[in-house]
Amino acid sequence: MSIKSIAAKIFARKIYNQTQAWSAKPVETQFEVFKSLIQNAKDTQFGKDHHFDTIKTFEDFQKNVPVRDYEDLKDYIEKVKIGEENILWKGKPLYFAKTSGTTSGAKYIPLTKESMPTHVNAARNAILHYINETGNADFVDGKMIFLQGSPILTEKHGIKFGRLSGIVAHFVPKYLQKNRMPSWETNCIEDWDTKVNAIVGETIKENMSVISGIPSWVQMYFERLQEKSDGKKIGEIFKNFNLFIYGGVNYEPYRAKFEQMIGKKVDSIELFPASEGFFAYQDSQKEKGMLLLLNSGIFYEFIKADEFFTENPKRYTIGEVEIGVNYALIVSTNAGLWGYNIGDTIQFTSLKPYRIIVSGRIKHYISAFGEHVIANEVENAMKEATAGTNIVINEFTVAPQITPANGLPYHEWLIEFEKEPENMQAFAEAIDDSMRKQNIYYDDLITGNVLQKVVITRVSKNGFQEYMKSQGKLGGQNKIPRLSNDRKIADNLK
Known part of the structure; x- marks a missing residue:
């Protein structure tokens, strides 16, 4: 066992103990986050417009701050984009994460010096929880690949713009830099076909132990690897590959194909990252669902999905939710999003601790005849x-x-x-x-x-x-x- 893997186990136990501490008092943890958010934003334009100085309780907040989507928040965001300060959060954001698709085109989600570390720490802690539970830390000595967007950023008015995965690439810890693949140059390739081929060329002879990405695009990477290796199983190409980390979509529809391509079963860790925040990660290989991160600068509210499009639906806080109910996820964050509908729906699989699955999108459903299929x-x-x-x-x-x-x-x-x-x-x-x-x-x-x-x-x-x-x-x-x-x-x- 290497020094690096021993150190990883020690650090994993520390993070696990910290998680146990805050997850044991979920309502109190969320209230502390809530108070901090209101205090830090009370002198912003948004805070003044919504009378944050009068907000003492969740009920006060819900009276003053309606549920919003991107279009409703866009006027504030446009002011931030042209360099105005203290609009949604104190100062200016470090980054805008560009993400696709509203009626007005791309969305630009702010990332601040307070919110950025939560993205990085959550991804790290997901791996550390896996190490603590399984005792498997040997993979830290192998190479790790993260299929992601280009890290090339643009800058306007002192704020950098890019894709979330590209922004996060700038925050890879030094102790992982030698293990991380692909190379910076390959990661900067914009065309996906060209990029995947370059990644295959760089990785096919390496000791890959961890592979991470959205399943559909990892599948494309695996197919290209097999084309280049006369149809070998991925497990033959990468003999020490034993951990797949994914997010964005449910892995289950892909699992059979992956196991066929890999030639064996490998452990997996599910993540729930988004430009708006890193909300949850799988903290256990034995329990269903992902641990909802209640201490990461995000205050959560939940609206029952079947009530979402009614007038003034009830907004539930963490102490009021139930297992198995489909909820629209509403967040307020230390990046300056307030009562923000991220568009995803979730269900709780556990309340001690609070674990969730992503059940779909509030606007992605079939109800052409009132069937409400999700x-x-x-x-x-x-x-x-x-x-x-x-x-x-x-x-x-x-x-x-x-x-x-x-x-x-x-x-x-x-x-x-x-x-x-x-x-x-x-x-x-x-x-x-x-x-x-x-x-x-x-x-x-x-x-x-x-x-x-x-x-x-x-x-x-x-x-x-x-x-x-x-x-x-x-x-x-x-x-x-x-x-x-x-x-x-x-x-x-x-």
């Missing part, structure tokens, strides 16, 4: 339908078909298979049965002959990659929505 349900259905079979899925998405040429409307599952089912009809039945068990509204529509059962459409090899490329979203942090309430993606794929 991402977690379709992913569970796919997992159940493929369990115990040889079926391997590369990627899939689901969309409603409201006006079919013949017969009743239906949910269309567009699937790129690596290995198809022998009986496609039976596979479709298995998916449909699972959906009906999970979602009573969907079951009622099938029973009432409003919808016919699911219809599966094959997507050609690399069809999803080609679609993302056509949209200018190949690689990086971009991902295919698991389901949509319209047919924009479905019709493009077809």
